[in-house]
Amino acid sequence: MEELLKVNNVSMVFGGLRAVSNFSMEINKGELIGLIGPNGAGKTTAFNMLTGVYEPTEGTITFEGNLVNGKKPYQVTAMGMARTFQNIRLFSELSVIDNVKIAYNMHVQYSLPEAIWRFGRYFNEEEEITNKAMSLLKIFKLDGKADEQAKNLPYGEQRRLEIARAMATQPKLLLLDEPAAGMNPQETHELMEMIRWIRDEFKLSILLIEHDMSLVMNVCERIYVLEYGFCIANGVPEEIKNNKRVIEAYLGEEVS
Amino acid sequence: MNNIRKQDIMSLLGCFVLFAVMQLLIMFEIIGPFWELNIVLIGINIILSVSLNLINGYTGQFSIGHAGFLAVGAYTGAIITVKLGLPFELALIVGTLCAGLLGFLIGLPTLRLNGDYLAIATLGLGEIIRICILNIEYVGGASGLMGIPRETNFAWVFWVGIFVIFFIKNFINSAPGRSCLAIRENEIAAETMGIDTTKYKVMAFTIGAAFAGTAGVLFSHYFYIAHPASFTFMRSFDILTMVVLGGLGSMSGAITGAVLLTGISAFLAEYPEWRMVIYSITLIVLMLYRPQGLFGNKELSLKMFKLGGDNSGRTAEGK
């Protein structure tokens, strides 16, 4: 299998606090990986290092062989990683379709004068962007609400829109930060079906942070477990389920 | 996409009609010199508020140093015509470019600041520009640069205003413009969507500053003089007030705000002692009743009256 992301012994230190210590992970093309751990274990911090929000204090991160350390978030996105946020961060005053169109901006070819004077590539590309955005919305069953303000969508649909928006950047690796948070079981189930379908359809890799254990166990092929910033286990769901340290640290009676 | 182009042409046609009507009214002196002056002033203020709206309203960067760029335009324009004896058209271009360049140089370091800190930094920079001008003897120092020819007239202001409005409207309806909107909505998410936030913040700031410079050239070539006292932070507040009153992030709002406040000011000219008191009370009351501004961030369009139509700022003719 081809390696996509390699995290090599990274640590993140805030003042005196080691939020993540010597964390290593690999993600191969087409894999669906889970990252779990109790609250405050450093999952989101790990995410933030991957996406350039924080620069790791130690260690290296490479994506397709290119170094991620020191890159700004928008550069990381351009390399082919896209993410969603634990606390939804939509462009809430803008329409649903504009939310998605903005994520295509990176790939826009037309120049500023072409935009202002509306000639050359402007019209064709705008049409293309709109069509692409619409078809993405259709996949996420949001096409009927394309012109609504994002803030007016119900919670579950906002979560879906965030994923749609991340997909519009055309990533090779999609990072989802607790996408099912606050969803009811029915919605969660649909979401998981969708995540798996996206992976197969778009042939990308997905890294998923999740609290809902059953969900991660069902959908992910491999799982990493963080506790107090340390990676205490990794492996296929069966292994994780039976790992003593994981059970002690996190699962407790949930999986007994 | 053809209907967008059709709309542009229709709007332009509307502008021609409006222009013809206004020009005739002025020619036959149905609009007297007092109101002609105020209409020119309204036009200049529209350019200012629309350009500040790009920075504050669309990109969400809180800038209150617009008077500084206005001053740069006013003075560089005057240097071109008065000191160098070159044509007014060139003055317009040079004034715009100089203000834009300065905007770029100022924006690059300061746009890292957030919210109120950016506000006070831009306010300070506006004042620094003014004080520097005040100390340059070449442009008249504290007594101002006098003897500027009156080259600006209604036609100039009208068409330059239309140009600026269309420029910014088209900018906002393009990928770079949407990037600016994204920054306003959520800077962190914007950056994660692959948007180089610094680049677009500086771009919006530069364009906004450049058009403030354009307004400055028009201003000094209408009132014969460029004086440091015209460009204090109070002037920046004036422009900010127009934008907020109209509704941040609304083209129709910025235009309406400029028309309304300049108009109120002109109407009150007959009562000089009460003028500012009434003006300030109007301001307070309007903000109390419409804290989101007259238009919110919506646009005036047929949509307001019936369903359908588009929401691009197609109110260039709202003069």
Add this chain to the structure above:
Amino acid sequence: MDMGSFLHQFVQQLINGVSLGSIYALIALGYTMIYGIIKLINFAHGDIYMLGAYFGFVATTMLGLSFLPALVFAMAAAAVAGIVIERVAYRPMRNAPRIAILITAIGVSFFLEYGMILIATPQPRTFPAVFDATVYNVAGLVINSQQIVILGSALVLMAALTYIVNHTKAGKAMRAVSFDMDAAQLMGINIDKVISMTFALGSSLAAAAGVLVSIYYNSIDPLMGMMPGMKAFVAAVLGGIGIIPGAMLGGIIMGVVEAMVSGFFSSTFRDAAAFGILILILLYKPSGLLGKNIREKV
């Protein structure tokens, strides 16, 4: 300039700067307190300083009060004015967008300035000399008794404010509200009362500054608050807005910088220097000298 006279000039300007700076600090405190509580840049605050000067003028000329009673009168009257302004103009907008309240504050500022012009005419008035100005010569340095009074009064007021904020129940309530308004409300703190009190305290400090400055310059006019108000705001941001010691520090720095620039270069560049320092500091420390750099959590 040789070293001796340079040093002499430097110390002289330092004295002038600290006394001017203590005025900025007094005004900046009000800015910072109001910002700390309701996140409003109260652009009308400089005009409260002007109001204070006029109240002081009324107290000394019409009521014939001497310095201290006049100062207290001006502070009390300005406190009332501050409470009324907050009630009428800011309270109804507490849930409005912040920028809307800012515009309202600009409106209030215009109203106070031009309202005062309407009442008192735009002409400057001579502020009576409430005590004799004695000039002391210490080691060749010129120190004015008025400067001593200014500095002394400012120090006493700042000490009083620090005591109120840190050691009284009301001060604790203020700090709680500024930390988290909603939580404070849930803990049974009367927000409206705390905000009123903040405006009263801030306004009375500004009024004191107004009276002190008027005594020093002998002259008052309705637009006198514009520039000092702006400078004090700069001072508050410089120190880290919302932080009380920051406002004091910022005020003193502003005063000293201005005095130095006037003394060594040209007074025309004084204002530019003040703003220049602010921008340099912000670029280095984006939330002011004593401010904490809070990063938004992702």
